[in-house]
Amino acid sequence: MTPAKKIRVAVNGYGVIGKRVADAVAVQDDMELAGVADISADWRPRMATQKGYRLFAATGDHAEAMRNAGLDVAGNLDDLLEASDLVVDCTPKRIAAVNVDIYRQRGIKFIVQGGEKHDVTGHSFVAESTYASALNRDSTRVVSCNTTSIVRTLTALKQAGLLRRARGTLLRRATDPWESHLGGIMNTLVPEPEIPSHQGPDAQSVDPDLDVVTMAVKVPETLAHLHYWSVQLTRPASREEVLDAFAASSRIALIRMDAGLTALNAVKELMADLGRPHDNLYEVALWSDMLKVQGDELFYAYMVDNQAIVIPETIDAIRALCGVIASAEDSIARTDAALGIGLLTETLRQR
Amino acid sequence: MTPAKKIRVAVNGYGVIGKRVADAVAVQDDMELAGVADISADWRPRMATQKGYRLFAATGDHAEAMRNAGLDVAGNLDDLLEASDLVVDCTPKRIAAVNVDIYRQRGIKFIVQGGEKHDVTGHSFVAESTYASALNRDSTRVVSCNTTSIVRTLTALKQAGLLRRARGTLLRRATDPWESHLGGIMNTLVPEPEIPSHQGPDAQSVDPDLDVVTMAVKVPETLAHLHYWSVQLTRPASREEVLDAFAASSRIALIRMDAGLTALNAVKELMADLGRPHDNLYEVALWSDMLKVQGDELFYAYMVDNQAIVIPETIDAIRALCGVIASAEDSIARTDAALGIGLLTETLRQR
Incomplete structure (x- = not known):
């Protein structure tokens, strides 16, 4: 099955998890990496642009410093979310809790990481256990x-x-x-x-x-x-x-x-x-x-x-929230194949 | 209770365990450290003589090298065993198995460490569990x-x-x-x-x-x-x-x-x-x-x-084998007091 339209995925936070999620999204044939957002102006986001990922400033405050450092910044988080169907939040604990309000206000589906509490989304995700209950939800938490x-x-x-x-x-x-x-x-x-x-x-x-x-x-x-x-x-x-x-x-x-x-x-x-x-x-x-x-x-x-x-789980969680594949087994098989x-x-x- | 005669204890092997056993024996008022035996000619046995412990060469082969290094060697293992009621073997695994034959031939009571198998002595010692069954035995093994x-x-x-x-x-x-x-x-x-x-x-x-x-x-x-x-x-x-x-x-x-x-x-x-x-x-x-x-x-x-x-257990095992204190509680209390x-x-x- 190939959905007519690819899921456009934003990754907010290009750290240890975020860069892996971005790479994994990029190799799914039913997804498209809309871009990654970060606040760093050092070597790390440079790796994203080198891979051809669109880079966004996670906050307006950081955009200028990132541009001054010679980074090719495509816009702010708002611009990235505008161009996405779903955002995977890979920012540190305290930041994610603030971001969730932004996502909710914009009405964009989102995934948080295991550092957040269950209550933040009311749903905790592991593909082999809770894929079905995540179908078409607004948000979930991929556990630690x-x-x-x-x-x-x-x-x-x-x-x-x-x-x-x-x-x-x-x-x-x-x-x-x-x-x-x-x-x-x-x-x-x-x-x-x-x-x-x-x-x-x-x-x-x-x-x-x-x-x-x-x-x-x-x-x-x-x-x-x-x-x-x-x-x-x-x-x-x-x-x-x-x-x-x-x-x-x-x-x-x-x-x-x-x-x-x-x-x-x-x-x-x-x-x-x-x-x-x-x-x-x-x-x-x-x-x-x-x-x-x-x-x-x-x-x-x-x-x-x-x-x-958590990377394969995050990929499955994206599909579950977007409701494009109804069966956990089918999503898991697809993710597994793409990631080896x-x-x-x-x-x-x-x- | 103070036994009329102190138990004369030999320590064979002055390594990580041996030096601690020697120090612990030295502070028991019912024991006397007859001496320690080793094969090293470096700084380690020097610490024994500095403490006033009599140093013996564990094998005749090493005595000359130890004396050439300026160590004050009081004799060979035979001499040490002759002057002792019991020997605590603190040598490495393979060496201890050979030593056991020597101890048996001389008819001296001995304790081996947990690296040896249970069968070597047929008895395994932890004071709070098997003190009573060790009383007056020829040998025991203080477990690891x-x-x-x-x-x-x-x-x-x-x-x-x-x-x-x-x-x-x-x-x-x-x-x-x-x-x-x-x-x-x-x-x-x-x-x-x-x-x-x-x-x-x-x-x-x-x-x-x-x-x-x-x-x-x-x-x-x-x-x-x-x-x-x-x-x-x-x-x-x-x-x-x-x-x-x-x-x-x-x-x-x-x-x-x-x-x-x-x-x-x-x-x-x-x-x-x-x-x-x-x-x-x-x-x-x-x-x-x-x-x-x-x-x-x-x-x-x-x-x-x-x-x-294992140091306090070794002290208790010495008393049990020599049969000088019948009760585990009494030996444990005595050892505890001496070691703080x-x-x-x-x-x-x-x-």
């Missing part, structure tokens, strides 16, 4: 990287009728790689002060049926998050049943220790070798040979690329 | 740092009648601080390839009744291990009941996030401020304000100083 991974994996177990309750420990990367010069923790571990940590309740904002408790700790590395899970199943199950349940999701890649993927850095290097932009790992990378079933209990670990995992998702799983299967 | 912490905490819950089963995720420090120039992981996380990791079964070598499963991951820091636990209780319990259970062990220190102990480095700094040798944290440092009870489930996290936690254990808990209580 950790929450996305939790909902993906637990939904897979739930759909196989295996999930009773899940208890997870989340090792959170200290800071994003590109911001690591600004400081991060070194040679220590910093527990999140509250148990449960917020990710469990956040997963329930997507699917209230999930019985999930999380604990989290910040670790001194920048590559990715790593989750360890103890799951109580509804009944004793075989390893194969569980692996089949996970394999049913195209966005859970089963990787293997014995294939040399023994640490986060090895998986990131594989992403680079696959030629993915920014070495993006869009999938939950779950170690199948580490996974253990013991009676009615399940134990496993997986890796979450905090910069990349599934290739990782296939590549490893051929081993 | 992680296992010690697991047995201490789960025994506390078991003795309060609260423990059904425990599932833990262990964040393991990458390498010891003093060896970090030899290399360690940087900016990545390295999962242990097998679930369950070995620490669960190892805890069962101390107490076969413990229903415990562990998963482990190596993290890029050197300060301490950090454990996260999900425990199924025998019944719904209050937070206070659980905290009382943990507080009943002098070797579990309840620390608080809201007292500023927000990360591993803060707790180590507190140990330095307390003036402990090597900033040793002998206790399991468990965050009481992070701890959460939800119905019949319990969640908590604690810190394990891998270099220090309990002071941490008291210091924090006074806040």
